[in-house]
Amino acid sequence: MIREDIEEKLRNAFQPAHLEVVDESYRHNVPAGSESHFKVVIVSERFTGQRFLARHRAIYSELTTELSGSVHALALHTYTEKEWAGLQDTVLASPNCRGAGTLA
Numbered sequence: 001m002i003r004e005d006i007e008e009k010l011r012n013a014f015q016p017a018h019l020e021v022v023d024e025s026y027r028h029n030v031p032a033g034s035e036s037h038f039k040v041v042i043v044s045e046r047f048t049g050q051r052f053l054a055r056h057r058a059i060y061s062e063l064t065t066e067l068s069g070s071v072h073a074l075a076l077h078t079y080t081e082k083e084w085a086g087l088q089d090t091v092l093a094s095p096n097c098r099g100a101g102t103l104a
Contacts, residue, residue, distance in 0.1 A: 002035040006066055010042060013062045017081050018043035024075075039075040043084040052078060 007021045020041040040059070047055045055078040060067060067074065079087065 002066060002070065003038065006038060006040070006063060006071075009062050009066075010040065010059065013058075014042060014044040014046050016042050016044045018084060035070060037073040038071060039077070041077040041079075043079045043081055045081060047078055047080050 003021050003023045007019065010016065010019055010021070018041065020039070022039040022041075023035055023037070024039050025035055025037045042059070046058075050058075056076050059074075059076060059078070063071070063074070
């Protein structure tokens with residue numbers, strides 16, 4: 001399963017203090033059972049001193065296989081432990097699907 005592959009790769013690469021990989025495909029205009037839209041919340045000290053763009057690039061480089069395959073969207077929420085502590089009790093919502101068209 002793609003969600004588990006993403007989770008394993010991110011755990012190995014970033015040793016996160018917190019990691020959530022959420023399959024949000026059901027919220028989008030895709031066939032039932034699709035694994036194409038994910039939200040990742042990751043807290044790692046590896047991100048210390050990095051801007052968000054560098055953090056995202058590091059994640060993209062770990063997930064090249066998934067991103068070149070069936071993953072259509074990846075919402076990334078990347079934090080250091082200090083940043084994460086300031087966000088407790090905050091809901092991290094993904095944007096609504098902006099895809100057009102209907103399923104055949």
